[in-house]
Amino acid sequence: MNGHCLSRFIMGRFSFSKHERLLKRADFVNLNRIGKRYYSEHFIAIARKNEIGITRLGISVTKKIGNAVIRNRIKRLVREFFRLNKASISQGYDIVIIARKDTSHFDFKQIQAELQDLVFKNINVQKNI
Numbered sequence: 001m002n003g004h005c006l007s008r009f010i011m012g013r014f015s016f017s018k019h020e021r022l023l024k025r026a027d028f029v030n031l032n033r034i035g036k037r038y039y040s041e042h043f044i045a046i047a048r049k050n051e052i053g054i055t056r057l058g059i060s061v062t063k064k065i066g067n068a069v070i071r072n073r074i075k076r077l078v079r080e081f082f083r084l085n086k087a088s089i090s091q092g093y094d095i096v097i098i099a100r101k102d103t104s105h106f107d108f109k110q111i112q113a114e115l116q117d118l119v120f121k122n123i124n125v126q127k128n129i
């Protein structure tokens with residue numbers, strides 16, 4: 001495998017494409033109504049099995065957390081966690097992560113530690129470590 005093919009393979013494995021995201025309000029509302037909730041100190045995860053066979057992620061950060069810069073930073077860090085760990089997450093789930101208060105000062109390591117506990121211990125996940 002040459003360098004270009006290898007980098008394309010790696011990028012495909014670690015990408016986070018649009019079809020892996022929950023984007024429509026109806027998807028969020030539906031999941032909020034009938035999904036199973038899991039709680040940690042700073043995050044809430046709502047999950048439900050879907051029929052499409054891929055795991056999709058939605059992120060919600062309220063204005064109580066901070067201004068748009070802070071909210072977007074938290075969303076980027078949560079997306080990065082899922083992008084790096086999607087191979088370990090069981091396929092076929094819709095997951096919404098809701099950030100609670102006091103997450104505005106979190107760095108990636110703190111978000112990663114809390115989301116690993118929340119996702120890998122609660123949601124039907126196969127850990128590949």
